[in-house]
Amino acid sequence: MTAPIPCQRELFDIPDDVAWLNCAQMSPTLLSAAEAGEAAIRRKVHPWTISPVDFFTDSEIARGLFADIVNAGPDEVAIVPSASYGMAIASKNLTAGPENRILVLDEQFPSNLYAWREFAERTGARIDTVPRPADDDWTAAILTRIGPDVAVAALPNNHWTDGGLIDLERVGVALRDVGAALAVDATQSLGAMPLDVRRVRPDFLVAASYKWMLGPYSLGFLYVDPKHHAGRPIEQNWIVRAGSEDFSGLVSYRDDFQLGARRFDMGERANFGLMPQAIAAMRQILDWGVGNIQATLSARNEAMAARARAMGIDSVSQGLRAGHFLGLRFEGGVPEGLGTRLAAENIHVSVRGASVRVTPHLYNNDRDIERFFDALGRLL
Ligand SMILES: Cc1ncc(COP(=O)(O)O)c(C=O)c1O
Numbered sequence: 001m002t003a004p005i006p007c008q009r010e011l012f013d014i015p016d017d018v019a020w021l022n023c024a025q026m027s028p029t030l031l032s033a034a035e036a037g038e039a040a041i042r043r044k045v046h047p048w049t050i051s052p053v054d055f056f057t058d059s060e061i062a063r064g065l066f067a068d069i070v071n072a073g074p075d076e077v078a079i080v081p082s083a084s085y086g087m088a089i090a091s092k093n094l095t096a097g098p099e100n101r102i103l104v105l106d107e108q109f110p111s112n113l114y115a116w117r118e119f120a121e122r123t124g125a126r127i128d129t130v131p132r133p134a135d136d137d138w139t140a141a142i143l144t145r146i147g148p149d150v151a152v153a154a155l156p157n158n159h160w161t162d163g164g165l166i167d168l169e170r171v172g173v174a175l176r177d178v179g180a181a182l183a184v185d186a187t188q189s190l191g192a193m194p195l196d197v198r199r200v201r202p203d204f205l206v207a208a209s210y211k212w213m214l215g216p217y218s219l220g221f222l223y224v225d226p227k228h229h230a231g232r233p234i235e236q237n238w239i240v241r242a243g244s245e246d247f248s249g250l251v252s253y254r255d256d257f258q259l260g261a262r263r264f265d266m267g268e269r270a271n272f273g274l275m276p277q278a279i280a281a282m283r284q285i286l287d288w289g290v291g292n293i294q295a296t297l298s299a300r301n302e303a304m305a306a307r308a309r310a311m312g313i314d315s316v317s318q319g320l321r322a323g324h325f326l327g328l329r330f331e332g333g334v335p336e337g338l339g340t341r342l343a344a345e346n347i348h349v350s351v352r353g354a355s356v357r358v359t360p361h362l363y364n365n366d367r368d369i370e371r372f373f374d375a376l377g378r379l380l
Helices: 031-043 054-070 083-092 114-123 138-145 168-177 260-264 275-288 290-310 338-344 366-379
Strands: 077-080 101-105 126-130 150-156 181-185 204-208 220-224 326-329 350-352 355-358
Touching: 031 275, 054 077, 054 220, 054 275, 077 083, 077 260, 083 114, 083 181, 083 204, 083 220, 101 114, 101 138, 114 126, 114 150, 126 138, 138 150, 138 168, 150 168, 168 181, 220 260, 275 290, 290 326, 290 366, 338 350, 338 366
Parallel strands: 101 126, 101 150, 150 181, 181 204
Antiparallel strands: 077 220, 204 220, 326 355, 350 355
């Protein structure tokens, strides 16, 4: 059961005349997270207040909160700076040969492509790009391309340009049937759309925190399936080695690591300035409930899609689109300069490929939506 969430604008600092319909680009920081971040930055003004245990405490709290969001255990979560870093870890720890294919989507976000190009170069495997399906059914299009020669599918949960949905549970089953790995970039869904790693069973799943996770820039989290916990990190930092809690013994160099996915943590993962913001944001998301966020944003977007349709503007239909995401498709392409002209009126959306991406969150109110449609009507 989900319950709609009333507008939460008071938890943010968004002036009345700003319509930020652009969470897919970057979320505004929650006031609670900003306060936590300001206090965190001030902490290093007095470094004597930071003790060795603090290098671990917040990292573990954040790891646990992310684990709660994806239904994993904290030992299965690594702290990373970006989606691309997560994909670098995934591609370093998977294998393929010249007979294999790596599945990606047409116009996939580059952070989940370049790592696989390098992987293809290294292993001799071939990138196989699933073309955009004319009927918008990405899941069916992916399923028809899965065969015994697929080694890896590197996929999002929904397409970053228009929200086109991928049923990762179904795709995951088909991949496991042929012994292929699944690496997921959930940056454009996690925090706003429920995802359960026990059901999807990805090998690796990463999300940058600065969009739907409402967290800071330069921080993300990576779920790693336990079968990869003996894998190789992409950097060798001291804190992920066993016994690093004992600062006086750090030069008793160790070959063994901290438990589980912690070996993949980035250097300086304690990240004193940013981590408290991520913690505040994830607590707020869990408090609202990801299912409730999705239900609320889906209703908002479906109403917008219907209104746009009445103006002759198309979008991916409800069942094939992630509910929190709307990409408006204009016959003959996005009108020249539309994004800039809207921005000049303080109405912020983004033009991505052939779509105008409209991605509201709980801070948006009915006035924002009215202003968007009023401007659209005038500018077309
Ligand atoms: C699908 C997707 N993945 C990842 C990112 C961010 O990637 P990174 O964290 O590597 O900068 C974005 C940003 O727009 C995105 O849309």
